[in-house]
Amino acid sequence: MKVLIVEDSQLLRDRAVEELAGIVGKAAIIEAGSVNEARSQLLEHRPEIVILDLLLPDGYGLELFTTLRELRLPAQVVVMTSEPSEYLKRKALQLGARCFFDKMKDFDQVFISISEIVARIPADYSTTART
Template sequence: MSILIVDDSAVVRGMLREMLAKIEGAEVVGEFESPAPAIESIRNHPPDVVLLDIQLVNGSGLEVLRAVSTEHPGVKVMVFTNFAEPVYRRRCLEAGAYAFYDKKSDLHALRQALQGLASF
């Protein structure tokens, strides 16, 4: 299962990379902190999963989510963000997110979901 990480925080990207290294079958194929290069990478080499934050450098994760949902509906976008208010959750799910997780409380749930996807 190929995974692309899109998050403005190098610390969070590193933590996600470490977590994913422990999931059999999961492979991180790229990391980005801003929307434009992430979208270009996804267009050229669509991953199985995108782990996406809403707040990015020079833009919003919603840009990435909308592009992926339109151009590659088979790619599962899992939003992992500190902006976990219901309005953001609803916007992301309506825009095509596969799942939505709060960075403050849902890391375990995210890990379980990824392990489940990797086992298929």
């Protein structure tokens, strides 16, 4: 299982890596700090879970839903943003996000949700998702 963290703040990525290491192990964590970097990581690593910030230096995280569709990648997307408007929440959920969190208030809840998602993903998901 692989998790991609798409977050422009290195500090928040470091915190997320610490939290995720206990859930999926450090070897399964991939990082990206921009939309373009995330696209490359999606193509190369094909993660099962994506933690997605919406405000990135080179664009908007919602753009990555198009990339996921183009790659036919059935990743579970958990949005954590500092812009938790109802409009963005509705849009992210319409595009396929599984969860939507305000990263300033609900940072810990993100990883509770990731744990629940990991528990539901079959062990052979990585193999079957790519065939």
